[in-house]
Amino acid sequence: MTDPRHLSEEARHGAADGTLDAEGIRAAKAHIAACESCAADVARLNAVVMITRADSAPPMSQADLWPSIQLRIDASKVVPLDQRAGATVRARARRPWLAIGSTTVAAALVIAAFAEMKTWVDHAPTSQLRQSDVAFASAADSARSYEDEARRLLNEFEMERAMMGPSTSKSLESDLAIIDASIAEQKAALARDPSSVALQRLLASSYREKVELLKRANNAS
């Protein structure tokens, strides 16, 4: 219940932060001049407002968040193969040699990549796991250049795919999907641990496998 002998709660806060209208300010000033209790309370609230306005921003995170943001932006650019496929199939040439064991090969590549990471993590001392910025930047550059190359080859592959047999095409799609899933997992892991050199190297390695698979596919067709 508002005490009619004093300013209302809203008027006190309005007087403290200057949001009262002109008439409200006049009335508040007149009251405060004659009421010590309200004057003290408005001064107290005004101190909170002034401290807040003068407060500097809390310190920025010590971690550089950009690498994680960039990884997520890059990951969002990965489009499922089905959506990338052209609508027109110009010809269907069967190339069974491409399909032979390709899924197995792709799966093996992914398993090998994870084994590589596990070996690295298991045997490297902590100091090695925290490689210098140079090592990280080098691995990141590698991943980026393989990614660019994979993107270029993928465009070529889309052109060539129209001339592949359905089973060959399907098999390659499957292999690429396995590698892409692996890349997505590694990017997610990197998002959680952006400074991990081991993960960055693993990502570069996965992109390299993708490049090699696409090169084989494009050359064969």
Next chain:
Amino acid sequence: MGVRDDDDSRAMDDIVRRAQGGDVDAFEMVYRTHSPAIHALCMRMCGDAREADDLVQDAFVRAWEKLGSFRAQSALATWLHTLAVNVVLERWRSAKRDALRMIDDPEGLAMDSVAADTDADAGMDLAVALGRLPAGARTVFVLHDIEGYAHGEIATMTGIAAGTSRTQLFRARRALARMLAL
């Protein structure tokens, strides 16, 4: 605005246009320029450094996705702040956290527990005191007194009544005054 400011503004407009065209390096410059303020906002809203880092990442990924809808007429900083506030509120909605429920707390039950648990401390930093506020009161306080949103805008963003926003703000200020021994 001086010549230097005009130049800076034009340079940033150019950077934003490049980023809108898909240039990730340009977007990194946007990030480098605005991330301290966005981090401060997230940190103040959630009160946790690790969560603030996550929210900053979410906000800038969202900004990248939505950059095409940004119009240079509105200040980029304002646009990013609004987007970041929405990211924080959405995170709370999806996590069904108490924060949003506490914003709509007309009885001030959450604040009562703060009053009981918190002693005045003349040396207490504002950031520490803010961190001790119930999430709802902290959110309204940050949005109004730090970010400069009006109660009507806060009501729209959070789904509470403007009057509730006002009440929460008043409670937050009083709790802060007590914690800061003012």
